[in-house]
Amino acid sequence: MMAGEAQKVGLFQPVTAGLLAAIVGFGSSFPIVLQGLAAAGASPAEAASGLIALSIVMGLLAIFLSLRTRMPVSVAWSTPGAALLVATGTPEGGFSGAVGAFLVAAALIVVAGVWKGFGRAVAAIPSSLANAMLAGVLLDLCLAPVRAVGxxxxxxLPIILVWAIAWRFARLYAVPIAVVVTAAIVLGATPVPPGALDNILPHPVLVLPTLSMDALIGISLPLFLVTMASQNVPGLAVMHANGYRPDVSPIFVSSGLASMVTSLFGGHLVNLAAITAALCAGPEAHPNPNRRYIAAVTNGVGYLLLGLFAGFAAAFIAASPPLLIQAVAGLALLGALTSALSGALAKESERIPAIMTFVTTASGISFFGIGAAFWGLLVGGLMLSLARSGRR
Structure with missing residues (x-):
């Protein structure tokens, strides 16, 4: 894209991309967060407080890190961690014991940020595998428009037709126009749920932590490993695939410290985002990579607003057709998917390892509570090592 065209984009495109990322990130996984906290022993008020704390803290952290680095650093809650809580159940000591475990897991993330070897290991991931992993992560969401039509x-269909026509005549604004049309359709098709206005103001609840060996073994270490493997590593790989190489140490240290704050109000962990990171870091956010941080800042502002009105937002988004929100996100990510596939297959000698990374990640498999993105990188890395073995 020419420099003149990039200048014409202004703030509309990155702001729209950031708000879309916040809606997709919140709307697609907040039920899992509430279920996970409830399974860990939280009362409804404590679970709602945890959701509010997570939303506000990750919004503030995204704004801070993006402005500080001038990179699109997207922050999210640990969805795999919430799923782990659902499977683990209530530990000894109840929810206060779980909160103590959250604090310890957050401290481990701080340690990972201080340990320089971890950052060097992440930076060494080949770009072909990083792009293949990103493509595998994006594939399911990019299928959402077709599923929504079915x-x-x-x-x-109106959303896709408007997007296609705009793509033909005003390509820069195709996704923002589709977002506006989607918002109008969702507002028209979704009545305000009964009782939603009663919870329009946030009600944070302070939860005093306790430490128990059962919670430390059953929650702290698994939660740390799952969050690092299924969120932070893929999140960094998404940034690398889009040409950004942030210093991981301050990101992990600040996200660990922020997670300690959310823990005291019932939340578990915040970390780097993966799918929503692609919305903010890819070319659909802005043709100029130096301006995409605006999308991540807007994403943080969106989470702040959703956090302040989390009770109402959760009730409204839960009542709206989720497939429509996923569909417009899928349209926005088609460019990122194309770029990731091109990067994954650029080197002929690395195509089979990259394809193995792609199909493993796209399969959605999970072992030991660790998601497919990690296993995709692992399988691709092993195949690449095998291909290079014996060579000088």
Whole structure:
């Protein structure tokens, strides 16, 4: 894209991308967060407080890190960690014991940030594998527009048709226009849920932590490993695939410290985002890579607003058709998917390892509570090592 065209984009495109990322990130996984906290022993008020704390803290952290680094640093809660809590259940000591375990897991992330060897290991991931992993992560969401047409054609087809026409005549604004149309359709098709306005103001609840060996073994270490393997490593790989090489130490230290704050109000962990990171770090956010941090800042502002009105937002988004939100996100990520596949297959000697990374990640498999993105990188790394073995 020419420099003149990049100048014409202004703030509309990155701001729209950031707000879309916040809506997708919140709307696609907040039920898992609430279920995970409830399974760990939280009362409804404590679970809602945890959701509010996570939203506000990760919004503030995204704004701080993006402005500090001038890179699109997207922050999210640990969705795999919430799923782990669902499977683990209530530990000894109840929810206060779980909060103590959250604090210890957050401290381990701080240690990972101080340990320089971890940053060097992440930076050494080959770009072909990073791009293949990103493509595998994006594939399922990029299929959402087609699924939406099959499930609700009357609502989804107008969105896709508007996007396609805008892509033909005003390519820079195709996704923002589709977002506006989607918002109008969702607002028109979603009535305000009964009782939603009663919870419009946040009600944080301070939870005093306790330490128990059961919670430390059953929650702290697994939560740390799952968050690092399924969120932070893929999140960094997404940034690397889009040409950003941030210093991981301050990111991990600040996210660990921020997680300690959320723990005291019932939340578990915040970390780097993966899918929403692609929305903010890819070319659809802005043709100029130096301006994409605006999308991540807006993403943080979106989470702040959702956090302040988390009770109402959760009730409204839960009542809206989730497939429509996923569909417009899938349209926004088609460019990122194309770029990731091109980067993954650029080197002929690394194509098979890259394809193995892609299919493993896209499969969605999970072992030991660790998601497919990690296993995709592991399988691709082993294949690449095998291909290089014996060579000088």
């Amino acid at each position: 499930a609700m054609p009357a609502l989804a």
